[in-house]
Amino acid sequence: MDLKKTIQEIESLPSPDFILQKIVDTANNPGASAKDLNEVASKDPAFVAKILKIANSAYYGLPRNVTKLTEAIMILGFKTVRNMAMSIFTGKEFFKFESERLDMKQFWKHAVVVATAGELTAEIIGYSNKEELFMCGLMHDIGKSVQGVLFPNLFDSVIGLAKAKNLSYYQAEQLLEIPTHEIFAELLLEKWNFPELVLITASRHHRPQTIQNSIYSDPVNIIMLSTFIAERFKMGDNGGGKPIALPKYCWDELGLTPVIFDELLSTIEKKIEKIEEFMNI
């Protein structure tokens, strides 16, 4: 498989439009105000309507309906609104392709579950930048989507091999000696000029040892743990035949104990009951 050709093919994939790009940028710009963002977003009322629909869903449990994007931003924050916008975009463009082997609804559920679990894990273990972990979780398997959209046959054969031989998706990719979904994710997110944190978690979550002792080790460990939980407890499907194993250092570095893990699990399960609106994007 030609990597050069792949890069060219990636060019043909949908990119975040101006409004989404603006929303993503705003979340990382300290000076950005809710008013600025409202002005930009007002150019695409349908998109705003979708954001408000999720904002008003059970997932966020707001005490009253939010009718304006500025309100949603003030109540939920820039980063959460960005997460919703990204969910709408990727849910539509990257989790709705044709596959004979994988139920797209379950694939999408996997992404939302890992995103949710990532944010809740950050909260419970005391990693303060929790909204970023939702974004990382949402995007962690975007590489598989790139494979699925661009090379549907290849995508299905990886899943076929993984399920038949009881391997993880990543192990099957390695067995087939094709560029892994980590590489595809890296190419896509570099092209989109996305924050490094999202890029690293999407492109290293199967090789956490390569970023240990860096500022990204916590987020990558959290995404590994979230993936582990989603797979183990069969919340969604990521195309693998066998759940990944959780390395001991990941457990240790996050300071987990059976009590914390138990609390984490029940918190995640409760929240997953409320992901209906995300599922219907």
Place this chain on the structure above:
Amino acid sequence: MEETSNSINRFLITIASFARELNTAKNTVDISKAIEKVMGRFFSIESSLSAVYKDDQWQVIRLDENFPLDDSEMENYFSLALERKSPSFFPLNQSSYLVILPSVKSGRVLSTFFGYVGENEKGFTQEFETMFGFFSFYSGIVLENQGLLNEIKDAAKIQEQLRFYFEMMLNSLDEGICVVNSSGEFVFKNKKYQEINPDNPVVQQIRTIAAETFSQDVGQALEMEFDGVFFSFNSVILTDDEQVLIRLEDITNTKELERMKKIDQMKTEFIANISHELRTPLSAIKAYSETINDSVEVLDPDTLKEFMGTIIDQSDHLTFLLDQLLDFSSMEREDLKLEKDAFNIVELIKKAKESNKEKYEQNAVMIHLNLPAECVTVHADEKRIKQVLINLISNAVKYSDQTKEIKEVTISLILNEETVTVEVEDNGIGISESELEKIFTKFYRIDSSLTYEVEGTGLGLAICREIIHEHGKEISVESKIGEGSIFRFELDLSKE
């Protein structure tokens, strides 16, 4: 780019201020006030409310009276804080909104700050989201640590109360209790123990007992007398051989009780004894008198004279016994009166020897006198001193050693500067060390059983001691079993 670095600096400065404010925070209210103060630099917070979330309940603390929402209106926002676990700016109407800032630790909301904010002139920017997100995170840590600190303080308080309780119990005891560690330092002293003067020899004894307990690895128990006060000591090993607890009890009263019982028993023995003593001469007098009465016609004058002599002797003995009893009773009433005068002690000793003549001749005891040739005048009660001398000589003879070939008693007079020492030395059976202290006790007889092997009331030495004591002097004794005894007392020389 310049705006970004300004923003980072603003962020750091704000965090520094917030951290500084939280440094002195002791509770939720302090934390809420710190949030209000620092946040108030960006937004005009008109009024605020602090709510603690504990055991599934919200406890509301209104930081001022102007907060526009009542408790029931707050319900929704409480749920939001619990659900979101992140700061929110909740629009209430066109111009105002509610700042919700929960303090979160490990996914748990510990408390929440609610601020009622008027129009914000600067507008809501992403910078605040990050900043207040950090406030939420950091205040949660401070609050949890504060909670842990309070738990430790509470535990320490309970421990303190418990310690006080046990100390009170230990202090209420009538016994002295102390704990000594293996280096000999006092780790604990109860109130009773603290009352003991550190120079008191008891303290040294405590150290000795502690050391012995450590070296022998077993608890010790003993009784000792210090200046007439009896103490019992008990030691127990505590905590892994590192400390020893010693219990100290004043058992003088118990000892006194034991002594009284002993005296009581001795009195009983005394009565039996004195009855026997009085009966013997009386029986003799009666027997001889009856014989004379029945057969006065047939008795020749020599026999009659002999009989009458015996009656007189026995009457004298009876008088002596009764005198002793009278002396004793006046001694008991503490009105033994002395009639002091100047007299020659040398002569008196000779007379006393003569009074015992019959006795020592009967027992084949030699009496040596070691007296100065000249006259030695002392100032004392002559009659009483004679009584003492007779008693001492009589005892020396009475307790002579029958197994020895030569039985002798030596009476010496030693002249000192202002006094004279009288010594009565014998080579008799001697007195054991344990008996030595007791012989001057009233009613005490060495053979305290009722065997009557040796006659006597058991009052003699007690009376002697009392007489010498009344003269302001002491009577002392040195003795060795099988070798003999020396009784010794002093008298003042006459100054005339």
